[in-house]
Amino acid sequence: MTNKVExxxxxxxxxxxxxxxxxxxxxxxxxKLTARERLLLLLDEGSFExxxxxVTHRCRDFDMENEVYLGDGVITCYGTIAGRPVYVFSQDFxxxxxxxxxxxxxxxxxxxxLALQNGVxxxxxxxxxxxxxxxxxxxxxxxxxxxYRNVQSSGVIxxxxxxxxxxxxxxxxxxxITDFILMVEHTSYMFVTGPNVVKTxxxxxxxxxxxxGAHTHASKSGVTHFACANEVECIENIKQLLSYMxxxxxxxxxSIAYPAGNELRLALDTLIPANPNQPYNIxxxxxxxxxxxxxxxxxxxxxxxxxxxxxxxxxxSIGIVANQPAYLAGVLDINSSRKGARFVRFCxxxxxxxxxxxxxxxxxxxxxxxxxxxxTNGAKLLYALSEATVPKVTVxxxxxxxxxxxxxxxxxxxxxxxxxxxxxxxxxxGAKGAAEIIFKKEISQAENPAGKWxxxxxxxxxxxxxxxxAAARGFIDEVILPSQTRQKLIKGFTMLQNKVxxxxxxxxxxxxx
Ligand code: HXC
Numbered sequence: 396m397t398n399k400v401e402x403x404x405x406x407x408x409x410x411x412x413x414x415x416x417x418x419x420x421x422x423x424x425x426x427k428l429t430a431r432e433r434l435l436l437l438l439d440e441g442s443f444e445x446x447x448x449x450v451t452h453r454c455r456d457f458d459m460e461n462e463v464y465l466g467d468g469v470i471t472c473y474g475t476i477a478g479r480p481v482y483v484f485s486q487d488f489x490x491x492x493x494x495x496x497x498x499x500x501x502x503x504x505x506x507x508x509l510a511l512q513n514g515v516x517x518x519x520x521x522x523x524x525x526x527x528x529x530x531x532x533x534x535x536x537x538x539x540x541x542x543y544r545n546v547q548s549s550g551v552i553x554x555x556x557x558x559x560x561x562x563x564x565x566x567x568x569x570x571x572i573t574d575f576i577l578m579v580e581h582t583s584y585m586f587v588t589g590p591n592v593v594k595t596x597x598x599x600x601x602x603x604x605x606x607x608g609a610h611t612h613a614s615k616s617g618v619t620h621f622a623c624a625n626e627v628e629c630i631e632n633i634k635q636l637l638s639y640m641x642x643x644x645x646x647x648x649x650s651i652a653y654p655a656g657n658e659l660r661l662a663l664d665t666l667i668p669a670n671p672n673q674p675y676n677i678x679x680x681x682x683x684x685x686x687x688x689x690x691x692x693x694x695x696x697x698x699x700x701x702x703x704x705x706x707x708x709x710x711x712s713i714g715i716v717a718n719q720p721a722y723l724a725g726v727l728d729i730n731s732s733r734k735g736a737r738f739v740r741f742c743x744x745x746x747x748x749x750x751x752x753x754x755x756x757x758x759x760x761x762x763x764x765x766x767x768x769x770x771t772n773g774a775k776l777l778y779a780l781s782e783a784t785v786p787k788v789t790v791x792x793x794x795x796x797x798x799x800x801x802x803x804x805x806x807x808x809x810x811x812x813x814x815x816x817x818x819x820x821x822x823x824x825g826a827k828g829a830a831e832i833i834f835k836k837e838i839s840q841a842e843n844p845a846g847k848w849x850x851x852x853x854x855x856x857x858x859x860x861x862x863x864x865a866a867a868r869g870f871i872d873e874v875i876l877p878s879q880t881r882q883k884l885i886k887g888f889t890m891l892q893n894k895v896x897x898x899x900x901x902x903x904x905x906x907x908x
């Protein structure tokens with residue numbers, strides 16, 4: 396028996412070595428943690444339970460039978476984060492560069508199946524050189540097995556991908572299907588084809604960092620939702636992100652205890668500038684409306700004209716979508732529409748109520764926008780908000796013009812409570828442009844056309860650029876003082892907490908992709 400125990404201990408010790416001391420040192424020298432160190436940081440102390448520690452590859456080509464590592468380059472496990480179960484895979488770059496073999500893929504698939512069957516989130520810590528080159532097509536098959544499960548799990552359990560090293564080629568498509576991607580600055584990159592291929596095909600010279608580093612994907616492509624300064628920050632962000640989510644689509648997100656207090660927010664009464672064209676920062680509004688320090692912004696550096704993120708109101712998770720007047724006047728364009736739509740669909744899939752803050756001058760004009768499909772892309776946000784059946788509350792702080800009024804969670808597309816501040820301007824278009832079109836003749840025939848135009852602009856403003864026309868029709872449920880907004884939201888979301896909407900029977904809708 397002693398021999399048997401010793402044998403087991405030896406095997407375990409061997410597995411814990413990964414690719415060996417030298418490769419672990421090289422990993423550390425690059426500023427990266429090992430796969431096991433990352434798991435220790437991520438999971439609650441003592442909760443780590445490994446699955447498949449003794450799995451080895453089956454490759455017998457290229458002398459691979461002589462190079463075998465227990466675990467085969469990925470640690471798969473379950474454990475808890477803040478007491479809640481999660482399944483995790485963590486790729487071990489010290490073993491064949493974390494590359495994905497047939498058995499490596501099987502290990503990931505095994506925990507993905509368990510996660511789906513048990514209604515538990517899956518987290519992937521990616522650090523891999525891609526397909527195991529020695530294995531050929533079985534590796535490609537392994538990827539496809541993972542992609543397929545990513546799709547089956549989409550909208551059923553939350554899926555989070557952290558990129559902590561290379562993630563290239565077709566391997567990018569598993570993270571791409573998951574709900575959130577986090578990247579670590581300077582040590583991670585994602586691209587379909589790397590700098591060498593790019594150079595050959597398009598003659599562009601570009602570094603890995605510039606082509607697919609965290610900053611690039613956080614600000615230019617929007618592929619990643621978070622760019623993290625280092626691995627520790629990345630892991631902390633994963634934990635915070637999970638705290639807003641339920642375990643699966645059948646559950647509600649966890650609430651945290653919230654002591655009731657004075658919910659008036661007087662600072663909001665003077666926040667909107669007197670000049671309607673002067674910007675202000677919508678994040679100042681969010682900070683007043685959400686529980687203290689509860690706002691976690693998603694996609695912070697991408698399409699900054701819309702702000703999205705999770706927060707809590709009286710301890711309960713909500714998703715916020717807000718036009719940002721401080722960036723491009725809060726206009727809706729292709730990227731902000733895509734960003735907003737994706738976030739709304741996550742919240743709706745996972746029963747997280749939505750708060751939409753509106754200050755939008757309309758859609759961005761121009762050939763660039765039209766030729767790249769503002770029509771299709773703008774429709775994504777309209778579609779996503781229309782199909783969302785979670786509690787939906789809107790607050791119009793200032794402008795709600797044109798089609799953007801409809802899109803931004805108007806009553807007409809199923810919002811439950813629509814509030815407006817007295818500063819709201821709800822109209823077909825801005826008063827200046829409106830006056831120019833409908834009073835064209837009068838203005839051109841006037842002795843002083845500029846004066847006439849200003850006079851007509853003021854007339855239009857007084858008549859339409861207010862919340863009262865919309866309130867008279869019930870499109871706005873109440874015009875409220877800004878300082879009362881938080882109180883209204885606490886009561887409103889409580890009133891809506893048992894909302895049930897039955898959708899027409901269908902296989903699935905056809906969101907304009
Ligand atoms: C097998 C691999 C490997 C791979 C790296 N290694 N990538 N082994 N298959 N794909 C091994 C190396 O041989 C090396 O082994 C160890 O991992 C570390 O690699 P280094 O090159 O020394 O590390 P580094 O300099 O940091 O460079 C990392 C890297 C580079 C940029 C990822 O290794 C690289 O370019 N690898 C190949 C990437 C690639 O072309 N993958 C296939 C893409 S196609 P030793 O023994 O020296 O430690 C693909 C298709 C997916 O992924 C399709 C899905 C649909």
